[in-house]
Amino acid sequence: xxxxxxxxxxxxxxxxxxxxxxxxxxxxxxxxxxxxxxxxxxxxxxxxxxxxxxxxxxxxxxxxxxxxxxxxxxxxxxxxxxxxxxxxxxxxxxxxxxxxxxxxxxxxxxxxxxxxxxxxxxxxxxxxxxxxxxxxxxxxxxxxxxxxxxxxxxxxxxxxxxxxxxxxxxxxxxxxxxxxxxxxxxxxxxxxxxxxxxxxxxxxxxxxxxxxxx
Numbered sequence: 001x002x003x004x005x006x007x008x009x010x011x012x013x014x015x016x017x018x019x020x021x022x023x024x025x026x027x028x029x030x031x032x033x034x035x036x037x038x039x040x041x042x043x044x045x046x047x048x049x050x051x052x053x054x055x056x057x058x059x060x061x062x063x064x065x066x067x068x069x070x071x072x073x074x075x076x077x078x079x080x081x082x083x084x085x086x087x088x089x090x091x092x093x094x095x096x097x098x099x100x101x102x103x104x105x106x107x108x109x110x111x112x113x114x115x116x117x118x119x120x121x122x123x124x125x126x127x128x129x130x131x132x133x134x135x136x137x138x139x140x141x142x143x144x145x146x147x148x149x150x151x152x153x154x155x156x157x158x159x160x161x162x163x164x165x166x167x168x169x170x171x172x173x174x175x176x177x178x179x180x181x182x183x184x185x186x187x188x189x190x191x192x193x194x195x196x197x198x199x200x201x202x203x204x205x206x207x208x209x210x211x212x213x214x
Contacts, residue, residue, distance in 0.1 A: 109135035
């Protein structure tokens with residue numbers, strides 16, 4: 001609408017108008033990219049470049065990527081990683097995308113003075129990752145729909161240009177492509193905890209020593 005008005009001379013060119021057009025173009029580009037990721041996942045054509053990755057590395061990279069935003073919003077962002085965790089067999093870029101989507105969601109809903117904790121713990125033959133925030137939480141009736149595309153639990157929240165409404169759907173889709181599962185636990189006023197597991201790399205096979213003839 002702003003582009004048309006600018007073209008037709010209805011509004012004068014200004015840095016503010018150009019900024020609005022630029023921001024909207026970026027939001028649409030993110031929407032197209034998110035829809036493409038979901039389409040590939042739905043069609044079973046999402047390519048994963050899997051390799052053994054230390055869980056602590058995945059958490060620290062995500063914390064570093066969102067640290068500045070957290071500080072700007074006066075939200076504490078910490079990492080807690082259990083010791084001696086096995087590597088996970090995963091596409092590091094895609095898992096980074098999952099953690100980034102969960103962190104973006106947590107930062108949007110955590111007020112100044114709140115906290116977000118990234119965790120990794122052992123879970124049988126998998127590693128469990130979680131993102132816990134101290135935001136307002138999610139109402140019980142909203143939880144069954146929280147991973148649906150374009151679903152917004154907070155309908156009163158205006159679009160801020162940061163979200164396409166597909167972040168949680170993409171996060172779950174990417175986790176399932178790795179053979180994992182994603183869950184959410186929350187109570188109103190108690191924050192939210194999004195968690196997912198990824199398969200751990202199997203321990204190296206021990207080759208028995210050959211018997212020596214005497």
